[in-house]
Amino acid sequence: MAVVHGVRALLSLHRSALFQRSFRLIPVQLTSTCLPTRLCSATTKSKKANLEQKKANKSILDNLHLMGVDVEMACQRQPGVFRKNFTNEQGLAQFLQSKGATSEEIASIISRFPRAITRSTEHLEERWELWRKILNNDSEIVSVLERSPEAFFRSSDNKNFENIITFLTSLGFTTKDLERLLLRSPRIFSCSLALIRQKVKFLNDICVELGGTNPEQFTKTVLSRNAFIFSDSIKRIRMNIDFLRTYLKLGNSEMLSFIQGSATRILVLSTEYMQKNLNSVEQMMVSLGCQKADIQKLIHTYPVVLYIRPETLSSKLECLLKVGITLEQILETPKVLDYSTQTILGRLELLQEVGYNFRVNGISVLDNSQKRFLAKIKKIKV
């Protein structure tokens, strides 16, 4: 059993690394194509940081240097912190160390969010206690801090944090729900309670507007399926809902179940990106001989298709079509597009090796976990 857990942990680590890579590398790749501007702005930023360092309180800078903080980065981010007469970097470091953070982690936290050193030890203790009411141990909090120092330090309003917890609990969020929220999307606990209330009301209103009778349940379903809706603007969610409603021409009750079902995930996309992707899906499908109604059906049954980058989508389609799978089959089972191009390619290869006939047997064999898929291949071979 322990072995299974170990393997799972490894797999999930691997997955997470892949995920990080696929999401995070892109900006780097993009920036490398516009190097001159980046270099230029980097130099300006560096100059600005130098200037800020000159104006700064030298004893703070010296302290931070000793602690291994990237002072240039810190000065550039929040210069005001360094002009203060009193800061609490030593207290902060001691505090975090007592909670199990390493000195490298502490330096990185301060480099990325310098305002952390303006928090008093009493404040830190109080905030930590509040977080501990939701999370099981100190190391979980340290891991969130390491990931996103801003989430913990940006707000000095501990009462607001408490109020949010009370409010969400009153909506029926369990401790387990709150734990997941704080671990996955810690930033939302630094929003003002007023904004959180506004977002909840907004979702309730959407439900009522679409003729729903249980807005509280609707809101909770939507939020638990995609906590990031909390961190997106009402404007964006509204625009996405309107956009999808106009495009799909769904009735009220259909739209209601669409939003709290398969579409929840894509509500947080930037509207521009969603529209751009829809255009490109349309173009691709039309060029393959699709009617508008087919495309609408595809978006309705598999809205996640709007998440996929055009180049990725096109390469997935290409490798499916190349082995004789028809577009009709893909539209019938769009979930095959869920898997990475690499996974799809690998599976197609294995299936061709065993002489799998897609026309006769269909393509849903592709929509399976790896374990089930390999079992299937093994069976076919026998």
Place this chain on the structure above:
DNA sequence: CGCACCGGGTTCTGCCATCTGC
């Protein structure tokens, strides 16, 4: 038992803009 259908798990920070209070 095999298959199709379906839903759910994971992932999400770093930076800029604007408001607020002193």
Place this chain on the structure above:
DNA sequence: GCAGATGGCAGAACCCGGTGCG
């Protein structure tokens, strides 16, 4: 006018397994 507080945005998939039915 300044620093702190808060809001908002860009970024851009992949995978697994439960369950009900024939």
